[in-house]
Amino acid sequence: MEATPMISFKHVNKIYDNGTVGLKDINFDIPHGEFLVVVGLSGAGKSTLLRTINRMHEITSGEIRIEDEAISQYKGRSLRLLRRKIGMIFQNFNLVKRSSVAKNVLSGRVSYYPTWKSILGLFSADDRQKAVQSLHRVNLAEKLYARADELSGGQQQRVAIARTLMQDPKIILADEPIASLDPLTTKTVMDILKRLNREDGITVIVNLHSVALAREYADRIVGLRAGEVVYDEPIAKVTEANLNQVYQAG
Amino acid sequence: MMTQVPRRPWTQRWHVKPIGWTVLMVGLLIASSRMTGVDVAMFFGNLGQFTELLVRMSQPAWDYLPVILNPLYETIQMAILGTTIGAVFAVPFAVLAASNLVHNRWLRGGIRLILDLVRTLPDLLLAAIFVAIFGIGSTAGVVTLAIFSFGMVSKLFYEVIETIDMGPLEAMESVGANPLVIIWYAVLPQILNQFVSYFLYTLEINVRASTVLGYLGAGGIGVFLQRSLNEFNYSQTAVIILATLVVVMVIDGISNHLRRVLL
Numbered sequence: 001m002e003a004t005p006m007i008s009f010k011h012v013n014k015i016y017d018n019g020t021v022g023l024k025d026i027n028f029d030i031p032h033g034e035f036l037v038v039v040g041l042s043g044a045g046k047s048t049l050l051r052t053i054n055r056m057h058e059i060t061s062g063e064i065r066i067e068d069e070a071i072s073q074y075k076g077r078s079l080r081l082l083r084r085k086i087g088m089i090f091q092n093f094n095l096v097k098r099s100s101v102a103k104n105v106l107s108g109r110v111s112y113y114p115t116w117k118s119i120l121g122l123f124s125a126d127d128r129q130k131a132v133q134s135l136h137r138v139n140l141a142e143k144l145y146a147r148a149d150e151l152s153g154g155q156q157q158r159v160a161i162a163r164t165l166m167q168d169p170k171i172i173l174a175d176e177p178i179a180s181l182d183p184l185t186t187k188t189v190m191d192i193l194k195r196l197n198r199e200d201g202i203t204v205i206v207n208l209h210s211v212a213l214a215r216e217y218a219d220r221i222v223g224l225r226a227g228e229v230v231y232d233e234p235i236a237k238v239t240e241a242n243l244n245q246v247y248q249a250g
Numbered sequence: 251m252m253t254q255v256p257r258r259p260w261t262q263r264w265h266v267k268p269i270g271w272t273v274l275m276v277g278l279l280i281a282s283s284r285m286t287g288v289d290v291a292m293f294f295g296n297l298g299q300f301t302e303l304l305v306r307m308s309q310p311a312w313d314y315l316p317v318i319l320n321p322l323y324e325t326i327q328m329a330i331l332g333t334t335i336g337a338v339f340a341v342p343f344a345v346l347a348a349s350n351l352v353h354n355r356w357l358r359g360g361i362r363l364i365l366d367l368v369r370t371l372p373d374l375l376l377a378a379i380f381v382a383i384f385g386i387g388s389t390a391g392v393v394t395l396a397i398f399s400f401g402m403v404s405k406l407f408y409e410v411i412e413t414i415d416m417g418p419l420e421a422m423e424s425v426g427a428n429p430l431v432i433i434w435y436a437v438l439p440q441i442l443n444q445f446v447s448y449f450l451y452t453l454e455i456n457v458r459a460s461t462v463l464g465y466l467g468a469g470g471i472g473v474f475l476q477r478s479l480n481e482f483n484y485s486q487t488a489v490i491i492l493a494t495l496v497v498v499m500v501i502d503g504i505s506n507h508l509r510r511v512l513l
């Protein structure tokens with residue numbers, strides 16, 4: 001018997017309100033602990049695909065199962081609990097720039113607290129310690145009290161990863177996490193994601209533009225074109241030639 | 251090769267739009283002064299009376315100053331209290347009126363309609379009503395200022411909210427936060443400074459407004475202003491006006507300073 005996958009797409013379609021086809025008959029599984037990279041041209045549907053996993057986007061038909069549970073019926077609290085176990089990293093970091101690094105990191109923990117405690121900032125000593133540790137894991141412990149907008153782009157992205165770690169996520173979704181970074185910080189951020197995948201067993205799904213980066217970090221590469229999966233290979237079988245077909249028109 | 255500069259369309263070349271608007275505005279101005287019967291000649295003809303008033307006010311009765319210190323203090327308190335109450339109530343309404351936070355068009359439209367209605371009520375009318383309800387005194391003034399501030403501040407607030415960066419909201423949503431927590435963590439820090447700035451601005455306006463409100467019996471310095479004018483005691487009026495001026499200038503200075511520090 002095969003182990004149940006972490007995430008399973010079953011004939012998933014997404015059509016936007018204006019008629020744009022976002023996803024077309026997506027049908028594949030993502031096993032526990034995989035480092036999956038999704039590639040494709042801009043507009044191929046990479047962001048859409050990622051956002052259906054934590055229900056930031058609704059699908060039009062089909063089914064998505066996470067740890068063998070259909071997620072489409074989740075509402076209110078059950079939806080928030082689903083999101084709690086799925087971390088998300090964004091191209092623009094999405095930190096609150098005027099808030100301190102500490103507050104940004106701790107904000108990743110709010111779904112473990114009742115509303116009033118979150119609002120009063122009554123985090124336990126353990127969780128404050130956890131925030132320091134999370135920052136430590138992205139090598140930014142010394143920035144705990146800095147304001148987020150004092151940090152460079154690469155540092156901000158690492159704070160965003162620390163925030164995600166506060167969720168104790170089983171899955172991390174990263175939507176072009178390095179698109180606004182220079183080559184050096186790109187490597188730092190990708191290395192951190194890879195380490196979280198290897199050391200903590202977090203299932204990581206990253207949207208990337210760069211084929212070279214995809215080949216360097218992925219366990220498996222999925223290629224999208226016009227909302228459809230046109231490529232799906234484990235890294236051992238990925239070659240430059242067959243991967244390039246993702247980018248061919250048609 | 252020569253670079254081709256695209257030709258400006260003739261409407262732009264002859265400044266059709268700006269000229270058209272100017273002509274229209276001047277026309278409207280003339281038409282409206284005709285219709286409302288504004289008499290410019292009378293204004294200049296009666297300037298003499300105005301200068302006479304100024305002359306009589308130019309000898310302030312400084313010994314009157316101690317009498318008005320308390321009411322002046324009361325005016326400031328009224329303004330602070332009224333502005334604070336109004337601003338506190340404005341926050342939830344501003345959130346519900348912001349198009350980037352509330353996607354339900356009916357809810358948002360309903361809230362905005364209420365806010366528009368509140369803003370339409372003239373503060374003098376409100377003061378007259380609340381003096382009738384609460385009797386002469388500062389309660390009526392505070393309630394009037396609270397409602398007036400509420401209407402003004404809520405609009406300023408929701409326009410600020412509509413300019414925020416939505417990224418942090420998306421992040422907090424993805425973390426599994428509920429709407430209240432999202433607003434607290436991702437919206438408030440982005441707008442707090444501008445909120446404080448608008449609060450101070452409204453406070454300034456309210457100190458000025460409350461002198462006029464007192465005129466209707468809504469407490470504070472305005473009561474004394476009215477009394478001195480009724481008694482044609484212009485040297486007392488002068489003291490009241492000068493003292494109010496000082497207070498407004500001090501508050502202006504403080505709030506300008508705070509705004510500079512905050513923004």
Ligand SMILES: Nc1ncnc2c1ncn2[C@@H]1O[C@H](COP(=O)(O)OP(=O)(O)O)[C@@H](O)[C@H]1O
Binds near residue numbers: 017021040042044
């Ligand atoms: N909110 C939306 N409404 C309508 N169409 C959208 C929306 N978001 C994305 N799209 C369209 O869906 C397609 C896929 O977009 P996206 O998932 O953002 O692609 P990618 O992330 O690969 O660049 C594009 O054609 C895009 O224009």
Ligand SMILES: [Mg+2]
Binds near residue numbers: 046047048175176
């Ligand atoms: Mg995208």
